[in-house]
Amino acid sequence: MDVLDQVRAGVLGHFGVDSADAASVTFLGLEPIDILRVPDGEFVHYATLGGSRHPMTDPTAALADPVRGPRAELVLTLRGGAGAGSGLTRMLGVLVAAPSVEGVVLQPDALLDLGEPLWTNAPFTAVLLEDSEIPAVDLPEPAEPVRFLTVVPITATEAAWVRIRGAAALREAWAEAGIDVRDPARSAASL
Template identity: 85%
Template sequence: MDLIDTVRAGLLGHFGVESADAASVTFLGLEPIEILRVPDTDLVHYVTLGGSRHPMTDPTAALADPVRGPRAELVLTLRGGVGAGAGLTRALAVLVASPSVEGIVLQADALLDLGEPLWLNAPFTAVLLGDSDIAAVELPEPAEPVRFLTATPITATEAAWVRIRGAQALRDAWTEAKIDVRDADRAAASL
């Protein structure tokens, strides 16, 4: 079983399903990235597969280790699946490919800003990464496990707030205002 099949099996096991709808996105010079669509009651989870194919490397490192280093996939969850087929698949593929293209390391509290809507007519132009409740998928030594990170859609105003005050301050504002960040029609937090 190759790495992507191992990650897929762990992910599907977490949701208790045998398969999921998938779309594939390919960028010049990179292996294909799949976006799985996993319905779960009134939620739909969009999960990347392919970002963990290679370990992420600190851009200041002199050499990239082909085996060691953190690996991650992204999970974006929406109520009712708004965004499917309207650009969300491409946006997620761009975000998870950013370590290969831009040399960044995906980790909790990271802000990834596309500078354009995440899907057609969306008010969200960025995502805030966080820890996921999906268990990491163990890989054979010496490779590090594949972590799943939540990708919460945020507005340009919320992205500015993260840059100034930090990720936790934005999460606190959402909690205080009782904002459901999985609602694609939600308003931005009043900051």
């Protein structure tokens, strides 16, 4: 079983389903990335499949190790799912391809600025990454496990807040305001 088969099994197993709809995105010079769509009651989960194909490496490293290094996939959960418009699949592909394209290492509390809406007409132009509830998928040694990171859509104002005060301060503001970050129609935190 290859890496992506193991990751797919981990995602599907976590959500208790046998299969999921998938859309594929490709970027020049990169292998295809699938975005799995898993309906789950009032939520819809979108999980990338392809970012963990290769380990992420420090862009300053002289040589990239083809086996060792962190590996990650992204998961976005939206309430209702209908609030996410077109373009979401492509933007999730852009986010998970960032390590290959920009040398970014995806990790908790990372702020990724898209410079455009996460989906058509969305107020969210950046994302904050968090640990996911999906357990890591172990790979044969010496490869590191594949971690899943939750994608939290944020507004430009919230992204500025993260740069100034940090991710924990933004999460506190959400908690104080009772904001459900999984709601695609949510308002920004008053900062």
